[in-house]
Amino acid sequence: MNPATESKRVPQTERPTGIEHWIGLPAIKKKRLQITGVAADGQSRNGFRVLATLFAALVSTTAFAQDTPDYYRANCMNCHTIGGGRLTGPDLKDVTKRKDAEWLIGFMQNPKAVIDSGDAYATKITEASRGVVMPTLPGMTRYRAEQILKLIEAESKLEKSQFQGIKISNKPFTDADRAAGRAIFTGSRGLKKGGAACNACHSIYDLPALGGGHLGPDLTKIYERLKGRKSLSAWLMAPATETMQPIFKNRPLEADEIHVLAAYFEDAAKHSETDASVNRMAFLLLGLGLATSVIFLFDLIWKSRFHSVRRPLVDSITNAIHRGTPQQNIKSDSGVPPILSATLVGTEASNEHESEQGDQ
């Protein structure tokens, strides 16, 4: 087993899916979900995973020590710059001067716990990040946190850090930008790095009948919600929610894509979200209509399928008797129902010879 590949695999599999975060479950419940998730795994795989985690922990203190910049790039850069202004999270330039190392290390290892403890500074930065909580990163040991702080300290002293991030353009939006933004949103123009199109999970005011997805929120008013171009662009540069992060972490949006999307969202914010709810109703009605027509179609295709035999046979005749009308399917000569005629013929026949000599 190659230790490097193994240890890389582990953080990915253990990262929370983010669904819990989306539907706003409290922290404890989320934890429990994760635990049960692991427990539900097969025994052998579980054992394998425990081994692999141990391995990863071992490796992280040694081999990964030199990889701190890589680790930073992979896990921190989505939300933080060093000297490039705030994205989702604050700019980390000179962060060691703002807060003591002990607090920072504690926060990095378990941000959620620090925030929940009611720490004043933690609450403040969470509000500044519009409520987005920094995820607990896998493999964030005390040693690793110290290494990252050292890296930030070193990078902060530089004129231009390698982690400064992308500059957000100030070009004015044109109609072409808005059209291109819409194309990206609907997926008719693919993202260059291969990220998923927005409408896979989001809807917006002007989508056609089937609309966009409903996993994420409606984005019609996103420009207003994120308070303008800068923070919207920052978000798009590194989407920080736990559902979006895994999708866009390795397939980030390009600067020009962010620009046109911002243009589209700026325009969208002028419309109301009510259109979207109409879409949703149309979607429901369309679904119901299709389901009904499919049922009728099936009925037509399997028209010659087996229908009950015995019950209709008995019912048709018992009903006829109860109604007092003769059966229709078998006509007797006298017009008397055969059931009755059988009895009548019987009485006539009793006057005749009773003979069983037919086979003599």
Next chain:
Amino acid sequence: MQVRSQISMVFHLDKCIGCHTCSVACKNIWTDRKGAEYMWWNNVETKPGTGFPTKWEDQEKYKGGFEKNAAGELEIKSTSKTKIVPNIFHNPHMPSMDDYYEPWTYDYQNLFNAKEGSDQPTAEPISMIDGKKIDVQSGPNWDDDLGGSPIYAENDPNLEGLTEEQRLQLSSVERLVFFYLPRICNHCLNPCCVASCPSGALYKRGEDGIVLIDQKKCRAWRSCVAACPYKKTYFNWFTGKSEKCILCFPRLETGQAPACFHSCVGRIRYLGVLLYDAEKLEEVAKLPDDELVEGQRDMILDPHDPEVIAEAMKNGVSEGVIEAAQNSPVYKFVIEWKIALPPHIEFRTLPMLFYVPPMSPVQASKVEDTITHNSENLFHDIDDSRVPMKFLANLFGAGHEGVVRYALAKQKAVRWHRRAETVGDIDRETADRMLREANCTREEAEAIYKLTALCKFEDRFVIPPMHREQAIEMMKEPHEHREEVGFGFVGAPRRGV
């Protein structure tokens, strides 16, 4: 020539008294289990009647058996390679439980545990499916002896083509007539159930032609249930596997007759080996309806013919089996005397269970004529019999009366021959004339009489040596195997894969 052996059966309907002993013997041995309560691998039906499941012969409804397509090729009516996928979630030709019946028992505990009251406690019927009280609507013999109502008898699919008068005759009280039709799996030469199975769980045993379902391979598609035109494969809802008559092969392998044969009170059942030419199979199955009975007879080979014997030996048929085929009572009934006929051969599965059609009294309205008749036609009462010829022809001759009339005429001639011999109220000359007209000799008539009336166990059942020890030898030590068998399932059928 591709000679194979097949264990075949003859049921002599003229001897059946409808006692259901066969059904009970079978039920006690094989289907007294959870999920199998409703199955009757052997059942006895009253004809005219709708049978079990209701109107099973009506293939417009049940879509069983084969049909010829425009190109003249045989096709399974209910399914095909292309139909299996669109029908994957629902087999559209499956009979429902109501068309069989909901099996029930009685709440006997209530007779002991009921609270004291002003009435006698009763044992109410409870369903054997869900254990709740049920209102019994139908059973496997609901129309036994026309007991249900004329509803069932009047809807017998074999009444097709009968005149109104004939139909009325059948159901009129005191003119009424019925006979019994015991049914088991026909172990067909061209089994539709085997052809339809998508998982290949059904197979026809090479050494004796018994059709079986591998309980480990069955994947609950239930194609066989829909495909069998005789509705003799059943789905066990508890194990999730289909089951069918196994012709008591564990009994046959130890030299015993199948339970239903052994227990038959009227001694109507005969069992023996037939050798047949498998190369002709496809050609025969495609013949027009009126040639099917003859075609099937052509397939069956003479076990005394040296060429057939040589070919059979070459094909691995053992000497013991060939000897059994030479003594087979079935060969005599079906080929030598031609008085046993396959049921509904128009389903094109080539059933290997043959029926000797039953004699019946003449129609009540013709009784006077018969007593006083001086007609030259000695066989006129066959056409005037209470069970219309057309009815028997629909059942045993694919709608064509010729083969049925031949079988009935020969039976009548044999009776008159014996009357001339023992009672003496018929003169020898008339009896001989009848034998001649029925294409029968005195010797043949004696042989028919002996095998019909004086047959002993060894005459009725000529069971070939199965040589299981040889078959087992290929897989394991025969003695070891012998110690392992005989105590129920080696691996009981279980739901799932």
